[in-house]
Amino acid sequence: MKNAIVILIGIMFVTSATYSQIPGAKVSHIDVFNISGYSLDVICQRTEVSVVSASVNYFCWDQCFIPSVSTSGIVTIGPGALSQNFIGDYNPSGSTGTSLIAYCFYDNNNMIDSACVIIMYGPNSPDDSLYASVNVGALVGVEDGPARISEIVDIYPNPASSNATVEYSLATGGSGSAFIVVRNLLGATVMDMQLRGSTGKAIFPVNSMKSGVYFYSLVVDGQIQSTQKLVVE
Numbered sequence: 001m002k003n004a005i006v007i008l009i010g011i012m013f014v015t016s017a018t019y020s021q022i023p024g025a026k027v028s029h030i031d032v033f034n035i036s037g038y039s040l041d042v043i044c045q046r047t048e049v050s051v052v053s054a055s056v057n058y059f060c061w062d063q064c065f066i067p068s069v070s071t072s073g074i075v076t077i078g079p080g081a082l083s084q085n086f087i088g089d090y091n092p093s094g095s096t097g098t099s100l101i102a103y104c105f106y107d108n109n110n111m112i113d114s115a116c117v118i119i120m121y122g123p124n125s126p127d128d129s130l131y132a133s134v135n136v137g138a139l140v141g142v143e144d145g146p147a148r149i150s151e152i153v154d155i156y157p158n159p160a161s162s163n164a165t166v167e168y169s170l171a172t173g174g175s176g177s178a179f180i181v182v183r184n185l186l187g188a189t190v191m192d193m194q195l196r197g198s199t200g201k202a203i204f205p206v207n208s209m210k211s212g213v214y215f216y217s218l219v220v221d222g223q224i225q226s227t228q229k230l231v232v233e
Contacts, residue, residue, distance in 0.1 A: 028129060030086045032075075033133060034079060034080060036138070042076075043072050043108050046104075047102040052097035061085065102193055120207075134201070151226040182214055210232070
């Protein structure tokens with residue numbers, strides 16, 4: 001009965017040894033670093049940006065959640081400490097297409113402080129890899145300050161060959177409809193990510209994109225607020 005109750009609330013028991021037992025499964029690790037001088041209660045939200053219909057994915061952070069659950073419980077990270085037990089698990093179930101899944105991390109007591117990662121899962125992606133390291137806690141204790149404007153603060157590295165990090169800022173009190181939209185020279189959308197919070201960074205995979213110039217735009221309520229160029233090599 002206890003196990004049945006746990007499954008109903010969205011938690012499943014999976015040990016790390018089971019990951020490699022699924023043929024073709026892809027496992028991605030993300031390190032989450034608390035750069036503040038305070039303990040933080042951090043949550044993760046998973047978003048399926050675009051997924052192959054036959055595939056199945058879930059994530060683990062302190063505990064593993066069934067595929068229908070997209071928000072973790074609270075994970076407390078001490079001041080200056082690193083959490084290294086986040087795992088995104090993707091099973092293509094025999095499909096050969098490509099899926100994009102975003103994982104966003106937030107300080108539960110300061111939701112404007114966020115860091116997001118888009119991971120591309122496909123036939124050529126690593127079976128098991130440390131995909132990224134993200135920082136939380138940059139805005140701890142910041143109550144008031146200069147008004148922010150909606151803009152892309154920076155993109156790095158530039159040129160990029162593996163991942164590109166986009167730092168962004170959204171105007172205080174702005175709409176929840178904010179995206180980073182990536183377009184090629186022809187104006188076609190290559191990928192996009194809905195932003196969470198009001199400031200943070202988003203990490204995009206670029207290793208599957210053709211070499212060339214791309215434009216990253218911050219779009220708020222359907223209006224382009226800021227655009228920067230990225231060279232993929």
